[in-house]
Amino acid sequence: MSSTEDLDYPQIILQYSSGFLVSKVMFTACELGVFDLLLESGEPLSSDAIAVRLGTSTTGMERLLDACVGLKLLRVELTQEGALYRNTEISNIYLTKSSPKSQYHIMMYYSNTVYLCWHYLADAVREGRNQYERAFGISSKDPFGAMYRSEEEMLKFMAGQNSIWSICGRDVLAAFDLSPFSQIYDLGGGGGALAQECVSLYPNSTVTIYDLSEVVQMAKEQFVPPEEHRIAFHEGDFFNDSIPEAELYILSKILHDWDDDKCRQLLAKVYKACKPGGGVLLVESLLNEDKSGPLETQLYSMNMLVQTEGKERTATEYSKLLEAAGFGDVQVKRTGKLYDAVLGKK
């Protein structure tokens, strides 16, 4: 598309306008179980058959399926018996619940929680704070209190984070050679998918998931198999309770939830607990130094405004926070995917 065409007809603006339609079509096909049914059935199905099996209207289902065809999430074949739909390969891998790389849970979190918070983006920008009160009628003073407002919400959030590590976990853990560190704490480790990637990638490591008591209970019940002896748990609030000694601390998507003061406070505490020769691994989505991108990270930084007290930062900003806490020899690795890695040493 040349720039003259751009100006004569605003293709890009129309595309941005339809962004929420695209998101909701994909989320809804996931939520209703379209991709799961087509995976299980093993053969292409008609719109009517899918509607009956999933208990939906036929008029709604037919349009949903056709929009998924337009998004290349489904394929359609026009046969003598009518249109028959099947999954594309990418849908089988990422949009079915049972796949090891399933993104189903993060999509449900996006669709049912984040989408509604973002309805109040203009208010968030005006006020400079999160929008749980407008979206869900709950106090926004403690963002994690709001995010974990019910067992169901906590489970959705934890499962969602695990989805992300199923596609990004290996890259952030392989960004640096972490094999010298055998005793690792994953602060705010939640559902434990990153811890599991870690013990799988570094067979000599043990990882302790440090998180709020209710999160640890949920992780044990729902996510981390009891036979995984290289993963341990520690219940606590890392701002108010002590942090035990270890060789490496992972802070994965933690600092982005908090303002600079709280980050400094937490990193100082981590530095104090850390064994000499040990270190801290930050896993975050890094902004370019010149504010030009990446777009995903800029959007996530807005999401931090809408949902937390934090923001996304540049590599320089994270390095300064680490150095202010006492860490040195700071190294940065961009993975080319959503999340990057920053390592500081004591």
Add this chain to the structure above:
Amino acid sequence: MSSTEDLDYPQIILQYSSGFLVSKVMFTACELGVFDLLLESGEPLSSDAIAVRLGTSTTGMERLLDACVGLKLLRVELTQEGALYRNTEISNIYLTKSSPKSQYHIMMYYSNTVYLCWHYLADAVREGRNQYERAFGISSKDPFGAMYRSEEEMLKFMAGQNSIWSICGRDVLAAFDLSPFSQIYDLGGGGGALAQECVSLYPNSTVTIYDLSEVVQMAKEQFVPPEEHRIAFHEGDFFNDSIPEAELYILSKILHDWDDDKCRQLLAKVYKACKPGGGVLLVESLLNEDKSGPLETQLYSMNMLVQTEGKERTATEYSKLLEAAGFGDVQVKRTGKLYDAVLGKK
């Protein structure tokens, strides 16, 4: 991106997931007046200056501006006084309120009304009906009663439709030579932007906007200048009241609001009123015959589910509806933009 990369890392799925973030960033920058301020100021401004002038938080505004840079809706320049932001050309033309091609009003309608209806897309697909009740607590029995539930909502809707015709109106009216028809009725002509395009493109034509009484009042007050003598008005409900005789009837984005029965009923009435040798021009977004796209039209058809009693249709489906009403010599012209044209003759 090769298909192997696709399967290893679901770039397309991440992009679809972020679609609603992209929409809301653009809508919010419009709503807060960022593009208007940068157009008026005539010089690049800092994030802090913009926040002060627009009465928003600095932390929220900075991130909003940076995300707009990522979307190429703003440009940033890093100077000694810090980052300075300016509009891109496309933003000046399409995202400022004062521009003749402004899309501001349709974006406000999308952002504040359509976005919330779409939160309930899964329910819409399950139930096969619109979601005004869940989104706004109002009865969904009469979609236009719901859409026009307040003067403000009606104004937003009418202004939004006018935005669309400012970029697509000329193409749909020039798709066929309409100069033989001088006496034209625009049924459901709303805010009149298409009527204005029509009298400008066909100087010998007069166009009567036929719409509900309250819509006509609003069109006269807000949109159509009284000195435009080639545009007249007719107050009525085209399903329940009579339709006067004319040479050409325009039904622009009307049939897509209704099911096949109501379309047949309306077209039969139009055929009866139409002068011999006259015709009807349907302006709609046409689906491909093989259900493969266009994506925008598939998405709009889902929107018809969420907001109306209708759907988008293929050229063949519209031709059949026209022929069932008695119209012949049906011709179809795709414009390559959002809306296409179908002409039937009596």
